[in-house]
Amino acid sequence: MSDFDAIDSLLASLTPKPALPEARVRRELRERAGLSKAQLARTLGVSPSTITGWETGRDPSGELRTKYAYLLDGLAAKLAPPTPQPADEATAPPPAPDETTTPPAPGPAADDDLDDVEALAAPEPCVLCRQPARHQVAGFPQHLDPAQCAATAPAPTPGTPTTRTEGRTAKPAKTVPAGSRAPTVSDTDPSSPITAAVAETLKAHEGDVEAATTALVKRAIPDAMALLDETRRGGRYAVIAHPWIPDILRKQSARGADQIWEARPKWSRPELPAGRHEVTALDINGAYLSALKTHLPLGQLEHTTGNRHDRRRAGVHLITPPAWEHDAYLPNPIGNRDEPGPLWVTEPTLRLLLRLSGPKHGLCEPPEIHESFTSGATESLLEKFRITLKNARDTAIAADDEVTLEYVKAMYSKFVSTMGESNYNRELYRPDWMHLIRSQAFANLWAKALKAHDAGLTVVRVMGTDELHVVGDWRRVFPEGRGVPEVKVKDVYAVGTAPADPAAAGQTDEN
Secondary structure, eight states: OHHHHHHHHHHHHOOOOOOOOOHHHHHHHHHHTTOOHHHHHHHHTSOHHHHHHHTTTOOOOHHHHHHHHHHHHHHHHHHSOOOOOOHHHHHSOOOOOOTTSOOOOSSGGGOSOOTTEEEEEEEEEOTTTOSEEEEEETTEEEOSSHHHHHTTSOOOOTTOOOOOOOSSOOOOOOOOOTTOOOOOHHHHOTTHHHHHHHHHHHHHTTTOHHHHHHHHHHTHHHHHHHHHHHHHTTOSSOOOSSOOOOGGGSOSSSSOOOSEEOOOOEEEOSOOOSSOEEEEEEEETTHHHHHTSSOEEOSOOEEEESSOOOTTEEEEEEEEOOOOOOTTTSOOTTOSOOSOSOEEEEHHHHHHHHHHTSTTTOOSOOOEEEEEEEEEEESOTTHHHHHHHHHHHHHHHHTTOHHHHHHHHHHHHHHHHTSSSOTTOOSOOOHHHHHHHHHHHHHHHHHHHHHHHHTTOEEEEEETTTEEEEESOGGGTSOBSSSTTOEEEEEEEEESOOOSOHHHHHHHHHO
């Protein structure tokens, strides 16, 4: 009998695993509730990247599964539509009004059950007709008067019977249409989280611009990740935040670097023509912001060998770079590298070398590819994210809003710098993306140097991501301004010595 008692005890100790909804539903519940991944992560005692995994197909186990299921059940209950009124109650004729009282005006004001109606600070799309509404019911923007919705509602299809409800005006519905979520301001204006964050921070610091800017810069990383999630919603490709990474992309020591060469330019013209020259140092606006438009690998990097480049894929490549014979007037596209032999370069560097070796330019031989780590790629993965930040930047410049401008700059620059091995951003671990975006910025700068040279300007210096020094009428080549496609003057200085003999000067001019 004791054996059976032990079996009963074992069976009693087994509890069925709580059921979890599909990964898509988990994310929808969180988004409809207006909760961020960071909020859920803090509540459950996990990292935001763990929440990302659960919302893309992975399942928790043990006590975490129980807690997560309990949370999702609670969200589903909170967001569930209320039980509909019985038909006889909804269609019952209203009681006769008391002759001693004044009847209320028809419409929603006559209802005595609208305690959950709130006025909105700014109009938001109604969940029923998607036209601007000035009130919300149970958290969902709606028109309080059904006639306002009826004015924009589509006409019924001919031949379809319509139901007419008589009696008192129905209360605004509290349900979200099946298969959709409550639209938010960010649906129509993706940059609204940026505007809202700036407004809230300025209010919290009582209009102190310096303090608000400091606070916004500190929160730039999590805010950039939240904006990335918002702009990727409904996108064709999912962001894989923590893929397997080959050893060449891992740091060799705690403070060391990995094996990827980004081709950062650091070049000065070895010799200028005789005479005195006025040099203009140009600053390239939003270099990293522009570089977000680059071919990024979507999934796990796969290893291949052979001297072949597939333009549908992107990653890192071990190449033997070609000889460069134009250092007298243009920098080497692979940057200042003293050691000869093969090196690991990124997709933007390889594509730049291949373009320069083509028939249009013919500046070098094609590089030799030995092996590659690549994945299927797209150039538009971060495009909506980039455009949202660019538009916010343009608006801030037009309004002379330095607070928003510094905030946006911190968002995209820190987003790039922390997506590799960084303790400041655990939500995204893509060192391959970091190297590719940085290299794209360097390749973009090199392309501007080539454009200046082809237009007859004398290229004097090319440095980092955004510094181009030229001699000549640069305004006929580059538009001036603070916009992303434009350049601004950082400095103007003179180099060289004017010849003392006017006759010699004239002879120099003739040459």
